[in-house]
Amino acid sequence: IDEAFLGLHGFTKADLGDYGQKIRATVKQWTGIPVSVGIAKTKTLAKLAAHEAKRYPDLNGVLNFDTLADPDAVLASLDVGEVWGIGRNLKANLNGMGITNVLQLKQANETVIKKKFGVLGLRTVLELRGTPCFPMEPVATPVTMRIVSRSFGHLVTELSDIKEAVATYTTRCAEKLRADGLLAGHFTVTMRTSYYRPENQYGAARSVEIDPPTNDTAVLIHEAMRLAEAAFTPGYEYLKAKVIATDLSPVGEVQGSLFAAPVDTEKREKLMAAMDNLNRRLSPDAVKFGALGLKPTWAMRSEYFSQRYTTHWGEVPTVKVWQKTSAQSTRQSYETVL
Template sequence: MFALVDCNSFFASCEKVFRPDLDGKPVAVLSNNDGCIVARSPEAKQLIPMQATLYSVQDLVKQGKLHVFSSNPVLYKDMSRRVIQTLQHFSPEVEQYSIDEAFLGLHGFTKADLTDYGHKIRTTVKQWTGIPVSVGIAKTKTLAKLAAHGAKRHPDLDGVLDFGTLADPDAVLASIDVGEVWGIGRNLKAKLNSMGIKTVLQLKNADERLIKKTFGILGLRTVLELRGTACFPMEPVAAPVTMRIVSRSFGHLVTELSDIKEAVATYTTRCAEKLRADGLVAGHFTVAIRTSYYRAKNQYVAARSVALDPPTHDTAVLIHEAMQLAEAAFTPGYEYLKAKVIATDLTPVGEVQGSLFAAPVDTEKRDKLMQTMDSLNRKLCPDAVKFGALGLKPTWAMRSEYFSQRYTTHWGELPTVKVWQMVKPTSTRLPCKPVR
């Protein structure tokens, strides 16, 4: 048996955890650069469509009918970690599928009422983290995903659906669009529809040979999963990281090489920090820049790469290479919207093969320097210690006019609690004073 725990309106829920005054009010989270709506609370879903631009909902924001927040990935990642830690109390097997979803292995839970267990999971996660979740339980991962989908959309289920308790499962599958099946995207859905398969039940009853011939072994496994045969096992250990990408849009169109280089140096620094956190080094590094896709004229895209010998996660080395790549990719006369850096050919630090032709490097000394920088930046604040290539006051940074605080990861932004206590009166009045 499997359970799929899905955080409801996760980004919006994270913002509400530290803003109890927003309980029951419409909340929406914006994409990078405050472009459009990418997450909505249940109240906001009744008010605005997904992907609505900030400009189109500005009147609602000004009237106080909609509360919007800039994307706060640091907060969301940390809240996701707390949810996963909570789920680990309920099963020895927890597989984090995405930032707001996780599978739990419930194999051997023969004496427990799984519906009650699902409610216990839901209550505990809400109590310990403040995040509401839906729980779907079934014999396979694919059915568990569908069960969680149903639990979220039917209030009478109170957020939990055990597929095995349904009196007529096929009737439920017949009411669900085939596009809701795990792993079926827009293109696969269109192909299935052209074959006359429009509901989950029709896919479940489809001819196995036709499905395998058309969609391969993965398509066949999906059909078998819908029939109750588990084909996708639990994977509690994350797959090895094969690539690291840091990509951001600029706050405004950029024309100067100096701004491009500052942005690339900043993204390279973030990428190097991630590599060190993962215990990896990069053997290949790429810098790419582009203009806006939405402009009919003067479009330009360029990418330049370099092989790193020896592989490294040293910020100074990566910035040095990135600056040369940015200069090679840059062409004057264009208005650039976005840049990204990509680290590939990743290898664990302890498995790097030496080279007879690489220049000698004092690896131990460089590693100590990077560890010291990372430690200071963790204790103080990001970029408390940084390389000069990042600049002092970037003008290209993304817009985030509605940014909330990093309540759980930044000392200067921790929530402050005030407790009011009574003091002995010195007169007929009963004064109170705040105590921190």
């Protein structure tokens, strides 16, 4: 998580600056991660306040924008590119209009901003003036699709390797669907060559409607294999494949099909749950379908992954210390969590 917003509307008696320090100290104690806290009337101003809290050590990581004696002076010192949602291209356009700092954007003409940058641009200006335009989102945005995509470890030319990769990605996609409690009603498989090789370029995508919608790995792999065969064309060196599940609907809210063959849904759900449980407890793909293969040669190279110091017992740091005895110095090794 890079950031999170917290509504403080009910904190009428608390000193918000002190509460920000409490949040910062708690996060530091529980996770060891230093954070900055910005407090303001709008999300955009709160982001700027958090940015300023990082820059000045005397603020101790917390800035309540509403307590500033001259907030406009602070805005005038900030480059317009620091504003939430303003990227490189938008910053260049604003600079072309003579708007180089945040205060100038705050004071910009609303009509001009809306005409050039639309409603989102206008909302940003209003937020800088203290008018909330981006509401809190207590409920997560519904998932509309699930995508699993990886580049291969080397260029692939054989259909068998492509199918193994697609089956693997489909398995991951199905696991995500089950974790989210969703069913897929539409499934797509894509594959392509490298963009950086101008010769012999090729890309293809094939899709299928799934009726009734499902998150059953076996069903999705069956459809994915047919799509991969249809999309594959010999004679090309493939770099990447992707699977996309769309037309998602919550489990239990899908009407059954009158024409589909009868399936013991309860048994299939128990089977998928058992597989997920075993793979969580043991290791990914401890139990898997044969379509994934045994020793994939196409897999992404991962020799240089960072060590998982805080999440994997086998990669906990080893601290080597010297312990002196009366006779001699002996070197001992202790494993500890830093």
